[in-house]
Amino acid sequence: EVQLVQSGAEVKKPGESLKISCKDSGYSFNSNFIAWVRQMPGKGLEYMGVIYPGDSNIRYSPSFQGQVTISADKSISTAYLQWSSLKASDTAMYYCAREYYGRLDWWGQGTLVTVSS
Amino acid sequence: QSALTQPPSASGSPGQSVTISCTGTSSDIGGYNYVSWYQQHPGKAPKLMIYEVNKRPSGVPDRFSASKSGNTASLTVSGLQAEDEADYYCNSYGGHNNPVVFGGGTKLTVL
DSSP states (O other), rough: OOOEEOOOOEEEEOOOOOOEEEEOSSSSSGGEEEEEEOTTTTEEEEEEEEEETTTTTEEEEETTTTTTTEEEEGTTEEEOOOSSSGGGOEEEEEEEEETTTTEEEEOOEEEEEOOOO | OOOBOOOOOOEEEETEEEEEEEETTTGGGGGGOOOEEEEEOTSOOEEEEBBBTTTTOOOOOTTTEEEEEEEEEEEEESSSOOGGGGEEEEEOOOOOTSSEBBOOOOOOOEO
């Protein structure tokens, strides 16, 4: 069974950097796509981008291109989402999920990121 | 790429049926049979309810059904139950060069 376990909640100041993680405890990390989804407080789901850890191929949604960096470390079956300079508007819940042609069938529990001065 | 269009709210009484629409374009919903639907209860991660237009994952009640016509997909919840009250989101694959796109979400209220 696939299980995606995300890192814990973060509280950061504007301008700080951050890297959150999503560990796949299953056996097929390298052959699955892992997507990241943002949910701002009280708002809907937004697709940020996806990585195929097998070859590190990454695709970003236009709204998030240049704003975040998606990466993965195959050796520890972990995907990452990182920011170099956080803004207050980055405050949101971030989910990772296994993706197959848009189908997000296994989800992490979410990582709440709060950016406040 | 624009979000898919869903009604912000829908409602029905217990036992009734309700249908939620999700409208896209020929570049997403109309071009691929890769439409999915998700249920999200407050404070919880989304849960996949429908994939590839009308397929249910194991464990999803058959009260949940879905279809697609042209650029519009629809989710129908039959025999409404109190636990069906949640937010519902659609999404669609848009091809290799287009990212996946979500609908804005529909809040389903069981009256």
